Amino acid sequence: MGLFENILVPIDGSSTSLRALNSAIEIAQMSGAEITILHVIPAVEESVKTRVAKFEKQLEQQGKDILDDAAVVAKKQKIKYKTSLVRDSPGHAIVRLAKKGKFDHVVMSTTGAGSAKDDMLGSVSNYVVHKAEIPVYLIR
16 A cells, blocks of 8 residues: 555635645656545525525536536546535535545645635635644645
8 A cells, every 4th residue: 555545635726726636636646546626615504595595506516617627637647536526614524524535645725716825824724734634735
């Protein structure tokens, strides 16, 4: 068994998350690891769901599009990959899946689509770094 076998790669469509995907692909190419590309749709509270049903469908379609684009990149590089779309709090979903899915590493960006830039650490990546029980590689 190698050091890298099963890598979780959360993406949100931002340029930094796509850099993280490319880094994970490079690791997978060198190690033969499989990557799982994850996109998390932020959960909406039950009390407001009826007012945002149309918005929810847009978020789901956007998530599918993000994963489809990432799958094209992974397929071109001829690596083993899966995609996963879940609805939850992003940080909690990443940590939960990292444990449940028996991943050995997480490769993700330091900040996402709605985060501050430069030397900042986003709230999701900060949460994952502190709560995940496996190594987390952050890409800027």
